[in-house]
Amino acid sequence: MSVIPCCQNAELRKKIEEFAETLKTEAHKLGDHGLDDQEFYNSGLFRGAIERVRGQFSATMRDKREFVKHVLNYMQDGGYIADWESAGEANRHDYAVKLNSGKTAVIELKGCLDGNNTNIFERPPHAQEFIIWSVCTNPGADPRHNAWSGIHTRLSAEIIYREQRVDGVVIWDMVCGTLGRPCPKLENQPERTTEVGPYSLPPACIYVMPATTPSPRNNSHPPAQKLDDVELLNAFHKCFGGDDAEVSYVDFEVAYQGSETVRTTTITRHGAIAQQSGATAIRRS
Structure with a gap:
C-alpha cells in the first residue's frame, strides 16, 4: 500500500517528457515569427510563450x-448536506x-499539495469541521508524491507548529x-463512477485526522477520528460510493x-x- 491508491500514469509521463524535449528543439518551426532558429531561442520568445501558457493554466x-x-450541488440535491455557499474573496x-446536523463545515481548496500554498490556511473560529480539499488538475502530476508532501511535509508541520486543527483531507x-490518472477503485468495478454534471467520478480519497492538535508534552499521539465523527467527510464517502476499506486514517506522533x-x-x-515516516524535524518553508 501507499499514501494514496492511485499512481502516476508512467506512459503518459514518458510522453510528456518526450514531447517537452521535442518542443525545446523544434519550437522554432512553429508559428509565423520570421526568426531563424538561433534568433528564436535567443529572443526570449519561446521562454515567454511557455511562461504565458503556464500562467494561463495555473492562475x-x-x-x-x-x-x-x-459536486456540492449534487450532494445537496441528494440530501447529503443541507446547504453550501462560497465564502468570497x-x-x-x-x-x-x-451539514444535516446543523453544524458548519469549512472547506479550504488547494491545488496539488506539493507547493507552499498548502501551508497557508487558517481554521476560522466558526468552523465545527475544517477540511482541506486538493483539486489537482495536472494529469502529469505524481499523486503519491503530492499526497505525501501535502499531508506529512506541509500540513503536519503547520498543524503542530501553529496548532491549527484540520479534521480531514479530500484528494x-x-x-x-x-x-491521465487511472483510479484503482474502478479497475474491477468500473460501475462505481458517479455522473455529476459533465464529470464521471470515482469515489473520493478521504483522509481522517485527529480531533486535537499534537503536542510533545500534553498530547503526543492523538488518534485519528472515526469517519462518522467528521460529518462532511462521511457525506463525501456515502454520496460517492466509498468503501470503508478505502478510507485513510492519519495520526501524528x-x-x-x-x-x-x-x-x-x-x-x-x-x-x-x-x-x-520516520521521526522528522519540523522545518517550515
Whole structure:
C-alpha cells in the first residue's frame, strides 16, 4: 500500500517528457515569427510563450470552482448536506457547508499539495469541521508524491507548529479516473463512477485526522477520528460510493529530540499501515 491508491500514469509521463524535449528543439518551426532558429531561442520568445501558457493554466481557479460547485450541488440535491455557499474573496477559506446536523463545515481548496500554498490556511473560529480539499488538475502530476508532501511535509508541520486543527483531507478532482490518472477503485468495478454534471467520478480519497492538535508534552499521539465523527467527510464517502476499506486514517506522533520537535506521520488503511515516516524535524518553508 501507499499514501494514496492511485499512481502516476508512467506512459503518459514518458510522453510528456518526450514531447517537452521535442518542443525545446523544434519550437522554432512553429508559428509565423520570421526568426531563424538561433534568433528564436535567443529572443526570449519561446521562454515567454511557455511562461504565458503556464500562467494561463495555473492562475485561474474557474475550472476548479466549477467542479466544486457541481459536486456540492449534487450532494445537496441528494440530501447529503443541507446547504453550501462560497465564502468570497474576503475570507481565507473557500466554502462554508451547512451539514444535516446543523453544524458548519469549512472547506479550504488547494491545488496539488506539493507547493507552499498548502501551508497557508487558517481554521476560522466558526468552523465545527475544517477540511482541506486538493483539486489537482495536472494529469502529469505524481499523486503519491503530492499526497505525501501535502499531508506529512506541509500540513503536519503547520498543524503542530501553529496548532491549527484540520479534521480531514479530500484528494479528488475531475482528472481522477481518466487516462491521465487511472483510479484503482474502478479497475474491477468500473460501475462505481458517479455522473455529476459533465464529470464521471470515482469515489473520493478521504483522509481522517485527529480531533486535537499534537503536542510533545500534553498530547503526543492523538488518534485519528472515526469517519462518522467528521460529518462532511462521511457525506463525501456515502454520496460517492466509498468503501470503508478505502478510507485513510492519519495520526501524528510528536516528541522532542534535543532542541528540535519531530513528528512521525502514519497513514492507516483497512487496519494496516499504508505509509509511515520516520521521526522528522519540523522545518517550515
